[in-house]
Amino acid sequence: MFQPNDSIKSLSRHIHVHNYSLVVVPTFNEIESIGRLLDGLASLPVDILIIDDVSPDGTADFCRAKGVEVISRSGKLGLGSAYRLGFKEGIDRGYQQIIQMDADGSHQIADLVKMMEWIGSEDLLIGSRWIEDGATKNWSKFREYLSRGANAYANTLLSLGIKDSTAGFRIYDAKLLKKMNVASIKSEGYCFQIEMTRRALACEATIGEIPITFIERAQGTSKMSFSIAAEAMFRITSWGLLRLIGR
Secondary structure: OOEEOOOOOOOOOOOOOOOOEEEEEEEOOOOOOHHHHHHHHOOOOEEEEEEEOOOOOOHHHHHHHOOOEEEEOOOOOOHHHHHHHHHHHHHHOOOOEEEEOOOOOOOOHHHHHHHHOOEOOEOEEEEEOOOOOOEEEOOOHHHHHHHHHHHHHHHHHHOOOOOOOOOOOEEEEHHHHHHHOHHHOOOOOOHHHHHHHHHHHHOOOOEEEEEOEEEOOOOOOOOOOHHHHHHHHHHHHHHHHHHHOOO
């Protein structure tokens, strides 16, 4: 069930990107998982850009061996800065849509195809776990409560009106990213997704949520940590207070 946050004047139900779309994938030690993602993306009309933080497991070389472009950075610099770089590259190269996906297999190719059918209907499409027909698999109750709680907290303080503002499976219209001044976004952890949602709404973007099935990684280690959760709590609270005083 597609859920826009505003009325839709027209819908596009056909994939019409034809390599006008760039998939940006940040990586750090994802050699066990990323092969399946790359194989799946190879069947779609998209280009791929890997932003790798010098993975010691050889992720960058593995991707290059598959013919995929990789930008290797100087160290483990964070999720937010990886996406900022990827978005800048996509805009500079003239892509019309920029897609963000996780490298660990949590985001499914079938769901991406479903999301791409809606390109042109909204400025931002979010693959949502928490709307009707959305789901998670192999997640602990703790992770589910953490995600639902973060979304509820963000919605309460920021009035986003989005069920899954922490989702990392997204399709941005490049014109929206140009308006958002992405380079000025400060968040580095998963709070980056909330800040991007907040910034998009501030630009009066239309946002649609499309149900996906999020499958917890089978290999590798989750990047979630106390510091990432603390950053999100601090930033959401700060934005909420600024909103309360009208700034």
